[in-house]
Amino acid sequence: MFSTSRLKSKLPHVGTTIFTKMSRLAEEHQAINLAQGFPEFDCSPELQRLVDKYVKGGKNQYAPMAGVMSLREAISKKTWEASGHEYHPETEITITSGATEALYVAVSTIVNPGDEVVVFEPAYDSYVPVIELNGGVPVFVTLDAQYEAVDWNAVAAVITDKTVAIMINTPHNPTGNVWSQADMQRLAALAERHELYVISDEVYEHIVFDERKHIPAASIPALAARTFLCGSFGKTFHTTGWKLGYCLAPAALTAEFRKIHQFLVFSVVTPFQFAVAEYLNEPAHYLSLSAFYQEKRDLFLNAIDGIGFIAKPSQGSFFQNVSYENLTDQNDLILAERLTKEAKVASIPVSAFYSRPAGYKTLRFCFAKNDETLLRAAEKLRKVVW
Template sequence: MHRSSFPASSKLPDVGTTIFTRMSLLAEQHQAINLAQGFPEFDCSPELQQLVEKYLRQGKNQYAPMAGVMALREAIAQKVFEGCGTEYHPESEITITSGATEALYVAITTVVHPGDEVIVFEPAYDSYVPAIELCGGKPVYIRLDPQYKSIDWSFVRSKISGKTRAMIVNTPHNPTGNVWTVDDLNELAKIAEMHDLLVISDEVYEHIIFDNRKHVSASSVAALVERTFVCGSFGKTFHITGWKVGYCLAPKHMTTEFRKIHQYLVFSVVTPFQYAIAEYLSDPDHYLSLGAFYQRKRNLFNEAIMGIGFNFEPSAGSFFQNVSYGSLSDENDLILAERLTSEAGVASIPMSPFYNGYSDFRVLRFCFAKHDDTLLRGAERLHKVVW
């Protein structure tokens, strides 16, 4: 039988199985405690589940509008207005997406053309660069330490060229846990205005922020609002990562172009979930209490791993804690992460895959979005490691 030949050249030749899949499979193989992949171990609110059932039974089971259920877009508009004082029109400036990953992909695809350069701060979440490359764009890296305290904005300026089209930012940051300040966003705005750049802002951990810090959204900076795609998600906020419901905020003319791609990628997002989330958002405490919830878990885990010999600063946001093991071992991070999984029964994520090329800072990332008992058992096992 004749078979058509598959193109010999890959569109993503450097992309293989993600480190998240790799470490989770290894954790399953060794029955290890999985503090690697970033998803909550606990279920979502029973109230939210009941709302889904309510809308299922009401027959909200057909296609949603391409841009999303209006009730959810209106709820997001109200939430953003209350949080940062910026008005987004539900009809023309808010789009419901299949998780933040789709929102990010569509935003990148909307603005990046062959030959365009895109500024990427690394360590970077792994979906950014493949999307840039699929569009024929070129990522330009701003390399930061895994536990960076500040950004050298003069260095960022030195990376801007006549080909620079956009910048991708992420706060609270995965995987570092860093939180950008007002000064950071203002510097970003100055650069974007000066060079007429578009911005794609990944803000999925917006409500997971600690120690009285405040999330500064690109939506709250007037000079950024007019040139930014703000990508958010309910997955991390409401412990529903499997629902894949996200959204994108952008000015009308940018949203028009965004939706041209969104409609042919997924068209619409699961309908009853949208109605359920819209109603659930009516009580702001459902998301405003999230920071305190995760701060307690961060503190529990950090106190439990004290004395091992890790060096770390408490995470400022997200549900990840990075630790440096440089004083304990000379092993590279991937080898150590695999050894801890197989020998100690605790899975983590090495930092090097978040960088372009190999960069071993001897840092591991642990996810503390787990039951207290899971965190304590994981810490107990780490204390028994023979370094």
């Protein structure tokens, strides 16, 4: 029998993700899954028709390595309208297998052994592993689970001669916080002063609430010149299973990015690219998203009102954090598991987004669900004996 004794894990501290664990537990106990961040509803019938059109039209072979040109052109137009910055479709836009691949390749492009990367936590769980896989060192700026603002003095304090990049995420998963123009300007100033790259995760760019505006990194020239801007159509068009994303970056950065991308996935599913390119011709398909999800957020907040949770309304994304500190002293992972088993409602313990969990009594709920699902979940949570 072959021995694996020589196998040395490159990620010895990484196990099954909390999203997989909680979704598996939800399935096991037939609980309502408000844990994993995927929409319960299907994508547009029109978008489905377009996929069918291009599948039947023979667009089923390899796409160009950088992506179908019509999609890159559509992204260029959309980004210009949102930010005022023009990315050249040929040399500055790459279609990826979801935003996760875009983030992976962006980090791999610039991080070498010993390099430090500033990460804001709570952080989405793919950031740190990819830094470590490239021999980099994550340096954390810790924010409260329902933070109001970034402490930019704290950010400046962790930057050293080894720092090569800062990773940001706005609108933010899991807190729902949306960075302001002032935040982005402070980021730009620090990045310029220390000659840093920026990796900007903007997958929730079209999901912002209460008349806020998403400030793309591309809208600030000093950031556009040094940023890998990573986006996704999965969140925008309710198609997380398609794994269709993109990376925008200056030509010199894109050239290096593509050297890695071509050997990771080479190209991305062809007929879906053509379908999304055509679907983007109508901006209302994504500009209406904020209002759609704000109604979901408000419905969920109203439904859980009176339970005893403390909730700052999410500013963006399709997640709502709630503090239960007034209800119980229980550890958040233990409580999340208990609610899944007993109340039949699954959530994510926010401590999972921190490098050193420190008693954050906060749960994350996904409200990208049908109204009746959210109301049933709230009713079940009301019956919990804390």
